[in-house]
Amino acid sequence: MRFRVAYLDLPMNEAFLTSAAAFPNLEICHITTDQPERDVIAALAGCQGYYVRAARHELPDRLHVTSALLAELPGLLMVASYGAGYDTIDVEACSEAGVLAVNQAGGNAEGVAEHALGMILLLLKRVPEAWAAMREGRVGARHAFLGRELLGRTVGLVGLGHVGTRMAELLAVFGCRVLAADPAIDAAGCAARGAQKVKLPELLAASDVVSLHCPLTSETRGLIDAGALRAMRPGAVLVSTARGGIVDEAALLAALEDGHLAGAGLDVWNEEPPPASHPLLAHPAVLGSPHTAGVTAESRARVASMAAEAFAAAVAGLPPRLLNPEAVPRFTERRQAILGKGAERPAG
Incomplete structure (x- = not known):
């Protein structure tokens, strides 16, 4: 048969x-x-x-x-x-x-990792904000879009599976300190993958950039909520190429609007694709894509x-x-x- x-x-x-x-x-x-x-x-x-x-x-x-x-x-x-x-x-x-x-x-680790890295670089250089200002004809002094370099920064990876491991490899080129929160991998395993194992609260507090690479499970649903976002370093950047439902989108918008976070890159959404009226899409410090990180x-x-x-x-x-x-x-x-x-x- x-x-x-x-x-x-x-x-x-x-x-x-x-x-x-x-x-x-x-x-x-x-x-x-x-x-x-x-x-x-x-x-x-x-x-x-x-x-x-x-x-x-x-x-x-x-x-x-x-x-x-x-x-x-x-x-x-x-x-x-x-x-x-x-x-x-x-x-x-x-x-x-x-x-x-x-x-x-x-199978799609390279495509997703490259996408996440691209979002990180663009957000640190404030490209979404500059692009929005150019479209609206309100560009003034260039120093208004003073950016930051990735070189030597601390990046926290939530999840150190295939994509997270490839991210750690790419971040090594920039001399980043890489932290990882992944309950399935011990300290030695994280070190072998180029990251330092920490618990999530420490990762959030210490990272200039937080990048999500965990599956959507009962444990990770709503993981990055208002409390987690408030625990992040002021001026930090959040990127998610993981799954919609892990990030509380309303709480993320609030953290961006009050200036606690400097930017966010989202490839995944609670509703896919998100409606054109979604307030995060209108925020100048948000870089979005319609779940296309692995679409290569x-x-x-x-x-x-x-x-x-x-x-x-x-x-x-x-x-x-x-x-x-x-x-x-x-x-x-x-x-x-x-x-x-x-x-x-x-x-x-």
């Missing part, structure tokens, strides 16, 4: 289809959403894999991987997100159903190939980047029952 993998409307990148074609055990199923929802779900029910969009606003809630959807897909064995994020996947529900959940962590030709081709390879690995083994290793025993039993001969238990 072939392992059938469904995607909706468009794959992340054509590299997904190209890479999948190299694995004879994979059958890729294209499902369009311009049909009744019940027909979409019926088509998904005939597949063992679901290649699901990672950004929650790009997918109807009904097609997010929730316990309700999983109940209608008894033959599903694995879900893989389009990218490193997995906002559309309820990992706990997958574990309860014996379904493996996988993301493509690391290289990153998209890389993560698409990674997803195809992960589905192929699940046919008779285990895929990499498992979000729920606790689901492996039940997944293995279900795979044997659903795929039958050829779905051997993985070694170890």
Whole structure:
């Protein structure tokens, strides 16, 4: 039996289809959403894999991987997100159903890290403010836009995974002192990645720039709230290329308007894309982008190939980047029952 993998409307990148074609055990199923929802779900029910969009606003809630959807897909064995994020996947529900959940962590690290670094440089040099003044014809003395250099500054990274690690490498070129708050990595691990491990309060108080690189979880939702923003160094800059929902946007606006923070760069938003009327978009010290940090030709081709390879690995083994290793025993039993001969238990 072939392992059938469904995607909706468009794959992340054509590299997904190209890479999948190299694995004879994979059958890729294209499902369009311009049909009744019940027909979409019926088509998904005939597949063992679901290649699901990672950004929650790009997918109807009904097609997010929730316990309700999983109940209608008894033959599903694995879900893989389009990218490193997995906002559309309820990992706990997958574990309860014996379904493996996988993301493509690391595939877009270069694109996201470069984007975050670019935002930091532009904000320190006050380019958004100068550009707004030029557009409005109110440029006076150039010293009104006195900027700062990144060289030798302290940068705090909230999250030191793939993107955070690449950020630490890039910041080393500028001789920055890099602090990292990441509960999953010990002091030695942080040091090996070019950062000093600290707790979040210390990071906020000591950093000239705070850059967010953590996933959106129950622990990080609302992490950068009014209290955290007030704990930041006066005149500091905040950049988030992580996930919307981590930063309290109303509190951030207040911290900018009262002058406590000098600027903010946001690639991710509570609502994506944010409405044109969003007050942060009108603030001259804000640099915004519509969740495009990882949208590069290289990153998209890389993560698409990674997803195809992960589905192929699940046919008779285990895929990499498992979000729920606790689901492996039940997944293995279900795979044997659903795929039958050829779905051997993985070694170890």
